[in-house]
Amino acid sequence: MIGRLNHVAIAVRDIAAASRIYRDTLGARVSEAVAQPEHGVTTVFVELPNTKIELLEPLGDGSPINKFLERNADGGIHHVCYEVDDILAARDRLLATGARVLGSGEPKIGAHGKPVLFLHPKDFCGTLVELEQA
Template identity: 55%
Template sequence: MKLGRLNHVGVATPSIDQAIARYRDTLGATRIHAPFDFPSQKVRVCFIDTPNAQIELLEPLGPESPLHGFLRRNPDGGQHHLCFEVEDILATRDELLGKGMRLVPTPEPRIGAHGMPVLFVHPKDMGGILVELMQSPAH
């Protein structure tokens, strides 16, 4: 496995609209994509472009969203995950499983908010950080 570029930092928030205003009005973000619902992951998503990566704002979509647990522990929201690109998602999965890493919620890749296959490495295997690995769009 070769770690690729940082694609985005996932930030959980109880309100995408308030988070957008904070990034726009406080930090001067100007490249803000329209929020969209991502029902398969039970989240509402908004990407904010920065010069070298994106910020992915995540708001729970419905009562069964997995973000509710995170927001119970962090009511104001906060960093949820880091996403790195990899060249081959299946080879990456096999290598990680061979090293005893836990992939959550399942070791099978699923389609992420960028429309590319993704995997998540359990935070306990990554020093407390949930790590998303995304198939590089170039492959």
């Protein structure tokens, strides 16, 4: 069912500093920072040959990564995103196994403009999993 690893998301306190680490220290290609107020984050993409790293900085008091950064003061790996061909079929298959989908269970449009869902970390090895329609 799951296909490509679309991205690994890393939550950071200071996205300008994190961009410099990935660009200058690790020598990777790094996008401009883009504020995504509807998702409560500012994003930078680190483009690797086979996938990407998504750097996330909180945007606003209700940011979904505020709590994570309270628990992880230096930042850290926040989630992995796997692509699926059919997000509704994937969701229904997962629900049938007893796995929990976060929120309403209806896909939302994610930071890349495609439908996404998040799965409960307790059901997936302590890992927050995002599914994105390929």
